[in-house]
Amino acid sequence: MKKELKLTVNGQPYELYVKPKTLLVQVLRDHLALTGTKRGCNESSCGACTVILNGMAVKSCSILALQADGGKVQTVEGLASGTKLHPIQRAFLDHGAFQCGFCTSGMLMVSTALLNENPKPTKEQIKEGIDGNICRCTGYNSIIRALTAVAKGEYKEGK
Amino acid sequence: MIKDFEYLAPKTLKEALTLLDKYGDDCKIIGGGQSLLILMRQGLIAPKYLISIKGLSELSYIKETKEGLNIGALTTHRAIEKSPVIQKKFSVLAEMEQRLASIQTRNWGTIGGNLCHGEPAGDPAPVLIALKATLTIASLKGERSTAVEDFFVDYFEVALEHGELLTEIQLPAAPPRTGTAYTKFNVIQSDLATVGVAVSITLGSGDGICQDIRIALGATAPIAMRAKKAEEVLRGKKVTDNLLKEAGEVASTEAQPISDIAASEEYRRELVRVLVPRMAKEALTRAKA
Numbered sequence: 270m271k272k273e274l275k276l277t278v279n280g281q282p283y284e285l286y287v288k289p290k291t292l293l294v295q296v297l298r299d300h301l302a303l304t305g306t307k308r309g310c311n312e313s314s315c316g317a318c319t320v321i322l323n324g325m326a327v328k329s330c331s332i333l334a335l336q337a338d339g340g341k342v343q344t345v346e347g348l349a350s351g352t353k354l355h356p357i358q359r360a361f362l363d364h365g366a367f368q369c370g371f372c373t374s375g376m377l378m379v380s381t382a383l384l385n386e387n388p389k390p391t392k393e394q395i396k397e398g399i400d401g402n403i404c405r406c407t408g409y410n411s412i413i414r415a416l417t418a419v420a421k422g423e424y425k426e427g428k
Numbered sequence: 429m430i431k432d433f434e435y436l437a438p439k440t441l442k443e444a445l446t447l448l449d450k451y452g453d454d455c456k457i458i459g460g461g462q463s464l465l466i467l468m469r470q471g472l473i474a475p476k477y478l479i480s481i482k483g484l485s486e487l488s489y490i491k492e493t494k495e496g497l498n499i500g501a502l503t504t505h506r507a508i509e510k511s512p513v514i515q516k517k518f519s520v521l522a523e524m525e526q527r528l529a530s531i532q533t534r535n536w537g538t539i540g541g542n543l544c545h546g547e548p549a550g551d552p553a554p555v556l557i558a559l560k561a562t563l564t565i566a567s568l569k570g571e572r573s574t575a576v577e578d579f580f581v582d583y584f585e586v587a588l589e590h591g592e593l594l595t596e597i598q599l600p601a602a603p604p605r606t607g608t609a610y611t612k613f614n615v616i617q618s619d620l621a622t623v624g625v626a627v628s629i630t631l632g633s634g635d636g637i638c639q640d641i642r643i644a645l646g647a648t649a650p651i652a653m654r655a656k657k658a659e660e661v662l663r664g665k666k667v668t669d670n671l672l673k674e675a676g677e678v679a680s681t682e683a684q685p686i687s688d689i690a691a692s693e694e695y696r697r698e699l700v701r702v703l704v705p706r707m708a709k710e711a712l713t714r715a716k717a
Contacts, residue, residue, distance in 0.1 A: 272435055289435030289478065292465075312466055313533060325506070325535040331465050332536060333458070335435050336482050379532065400618050401530020 274338055278303065279347030293337050294318045294329035297344060305345035305374045309403075316402030319375035320344050326382035328401070345374035348381065356424035357381055357416070364415035368406035375402050380416055389420050430465070431474040437483060441566065441595065444481050449568050449591035451477045457593060458482065459502055459541030462533050487540070487595055490514065496601040501540025501594045506531065508539060518599055520608040520626070524555045530618050540594045543576070546584045546651070549620040553580065553652030554644035555610045556597065558626035564596040571595070577644075580651035603640075605631040607714025609707045612646065613699050614690075621647045622690045623699040627707040629667070631715045638662045643675070643704060648683035648696055655679035658704060667712055672705035679704045 271286040278301060285300055297303045297320065306329060309317030313331040320329045321343040348355035357380050360366070367373040376399060383390060383398035390398060395416045396409075404412065418424060436455075438444040448455065455477035458464050467473050481487065487502040490511050497518065499508065508514055509525035528534060528542075528551045542552050543563070553576070561576040568591055576597070579587050588594065602608070608628040612621035624646030632639045641662050643655040658679035662671055685696035 270434065288432060290430040290432055290468075312469065313462065313529075316530065316532065319532055322536075326532045327536045328530075328532045331462055331533070333435070333461060333465070333478075333480070335437070336458070336461065336480055338437075382531075397526075398531065401532045 272335055274334055276334075276337060276340060276342055278342045279344060287334050289333065289335055291334045292330055293320070293322070293327075293332045293334045293342070296334040297329060297342070303344050303346050307371055307374055309371065309375075314403070315372070315375075316379060316399075317372055317375040319378045319402060321378055321382050324382075324385070326379045326401075343378070343381075345377050348377060355381070356419055357384065360415040360419045360424050361412070364411045364418065366408060366411040366415040368404075368408050372402060372404045372406075376404065376412055380412075380419075384416070384419060390416070392417060395420070429471070430468045431471070433475055433478045435478050435480065437480045439483070441481075441484055441486055441593075444479060444484065445566060445568050445591065445593060447477070447479050448593060451479070452590050455479055457544070459544075460504070460537040461541070462529070462537035463541065463545040463547060481593075482538075488538075492517075495598070497599040499539060499597045499599070501543075501596060502538045503540075505529075505534035505537050505539060505542070509534060517601075518559065518608075520555055520610050521552075521559070521599075524551050524610050524626075527551065527612065527617060539597060543579065543597075544586055544588065544594055546580055546582075546586045547620070548580075548583060548650055548652060549622075549624070549647035550652070551610075551612060551621060551624060551646065554624050554626040554646040555608075556599075557644035557652060557654060558608050558610070558628040558642045559599050559602070560628075560642065562598045562600075563594055564598065565592050566595045567591040567593065577652075577654055583650040602628075603630050605633065605715050606640075607711040607717070609710035609714060611703060611707055611710075613703065620690075623647050623685070623696050623703060624652075625700065625703040625707045627704065627711045629662075629708065629711040629715050631712075636666055638665055638667050641708075643679060643708070645679065645683055645700060648685045648700055650684075653683070655682045655700075655704070657682050662708065667708070669705075672708050675708060676701045676704040 307317035309315040456475035487500040489500040610626040612624040630640040661675040680701035
């Protein structure tokens with residue numbers, strides 16, 4: 270039997286009915302058509318499905334949507350304000366911090382959560398922060414460089 | 429593919445216990461579900477009812493008491509890792525959490541869920557055994573208490589009877605001159621342990637004698653286990669390098685590891701032989717600090 274689910278995604282409130290077994294990633298992609306969030310390994314290993322739920326980075330393939338009921342979700346679609354990219358997105362562009370792009374939205378979300386919690390992480394802390402996300406193109410160095418640049422304040426708003 | 433189930437989200441512990449009592453073997457409790465959903469996806473379990481207790485804030489807390497520290501079963505791994513009181517008084521627990529899975533998993537997964545999953549390679553069990561933790565288990569009939577080392581029954585099986593729910597983990601304050609250390613060997617930093625070793629040592633005042641010791645192993649048997657014979661090698665003695673070496677050798681024969689994709693049985697025994705003295709040494713350093 271379907272159950273009611275209330276979610277606020279990127280500031281927009283939604284009310285929908287889902288089967289209890291529906292995962293958060295399925296709600297985002299299949300019900301709300303927010304396909305920026307990627308479904309990769311589907312078993313909590315790759316991090317491509319990372320979104321921010323109530324301020325915390327989580328793997329949306331490993332959370333029942335109903336467990337997020339009443340929660341606030343931020344996905345990669347919610348990073349930019351209008352046409353203005355988020356500082357981390359700009360840094361990723363400038364540093365070529367992606368190749369195939371599949372891991373990128375997860376990397377952006379885990380990085381956003383990291384920098385929200387710790388605006389000036391060391392290189393080690395950055396590595397630890399993105400540890401749950403796999404980049405199969407092995408583009409880690411450029412991702413770390415991009416985040417280091419943001420942490421140094423090179424991408425402050427308006428700059 | 430996850431099989432369909434009915435989802436129940438009780439608002440109070442009492443409500444949860446009532447549902448649990450009513451549905452028994454037809455239901456499963458879900459905390460963060462970071463382990464459970466994987467088993468459900470693989471079709472290994474298919475409960476008719478899933479009782480989500482993740483929203484029960486009454487079971488999410490870290491409280492200092494006169495006797496030590498109480499941790500609610502629904503406290504997330506991340507909350508334990510970041511807790512100033514745990515970092516100060518039970519630093520080994522915070523260190524363990526830092527290497528448990530990924531930040532995303534720690535943000536949503538709970539300590540109680542981890543224990544109830546009964547994964548033999550899990551990180552919290554050996555550390556909590558070394559710290560002499562006790563567990564509070566609730567049911568409609570009331571509460572009971574059990575030592576954490578008695579909680580693990582078999583591979584993915586824990587000592588919860590019909591209608592019972594794990595509600596709290598209690599850590600007794602460590603006696604003076606006690607040090608505890610934990611490490612795991614694995615290929616990827618945040619992966620499950622190939623072998624995990626926790627050692628806690630309490631020294632006598634001034635004499636450097638090992639008064640009390642606990643050696644707990646992960647991923648070396650169907651359950652997290654104590655290496656009791658290895659403990660006896662060191663108990664009541666002045667700890668020397670030779671004794672540490674002997675304790676490692678004894679522990680490696682006590683362990684009952686299996687061969688699997690991560691390591692062979694022989695390799696796991698070798699890891700125990702090496703890591704037990706190493707962690708005992710670290711525990712000793714901490715006990716002296």
